[in-house]
């Protein structure tokens with residue numbers, strides 16, 4: 001009896017020694033939009049290094065409406081106005097130029113402050129060519145059709161380059177290319193002093209896309225998982241299973257997501273670390289019937305078992 005009691009008292013110290021104690025959170029994430037199209041609000045994640053006043057958006061399918069909803073739910077300090085929250089965002093990371101990932105940015109731009117738009121070169125070019133071009137919207141950028149209002153400064157990232165510091169935040173970012181029905185999409189690896197967080201845009205499985213981008217991404221982040229530095233992976237599961245490969249249109253289902261993550265698991269070679277890693281599932285497309293895709297995707301992920309799946313909920317905050 002006495003021995004057992006002593007062991008219990010020692011447990012916290014033992015956990016620390018074996019590295020099993022969960023580290024304190026390194027990031028705060030507010031899910032401003034979690035849907036994958038049709039129903040708003042769509043993909044938008046407000047991410048800050050823990051305790052830092054300013055951060056970034058990873059995709060901006062919604063902005064003003066998403067912030068207002070999160071404010072009503074108490075996700076920001078009570079006194080913070082929508083404008084203050086928008087001002088605290090230092091940069092937009094845009095995974096790809098599809099409307100469900102940029103609509104909030106475009107619509108809120110007349111009320112916005114100066115910021116960087118950080119993306120792969122073809123994504124920034126698409127924003128300049130197709131949105132901020134004086135035809136579909138005034139040119140709020142510093143590229144393309146004159147006059148350039150230059151509220152936004154486009155910063156092009158090279159895929160897989162060195163971590164680029166994000167001005168005004170305590171984070172740096174590296175971009176990795178993804179394949180979304182053959183068109184370019186992006187995974188952003190955010191790093192702060194105490195951790196890393198991976199935010200993926202829309203992606204199909206490598207086997208269906210005829211690509212090696214996810215394989216290369218897993219190879220790049222596997223060491224961070226092994227070190228316990230990676231705090232989460234934001235990734236899509238757009239439709240519940242089953243979907244014929246020809247009708248995935250550059251997206252994942254629970255079974256494909258699981259298959260891709262098994263590849264990461266093999267590369268990491270440490271099941272305890274992989275099991276502890278939050279897989280933040282998002283971009284679920286509402287079903288065309290009254291059945292809930294969200295419930296189906298959640299159940300299917302749960303049934304698959306191994307990984308720590310967390311289906312992101314609209315307007316919720318997560319400490320990672």
Ligand SMILES: [Zn+2]
Pocket residue numbers: 036037043098100101202283
């Ligand atoms: Zn999308």
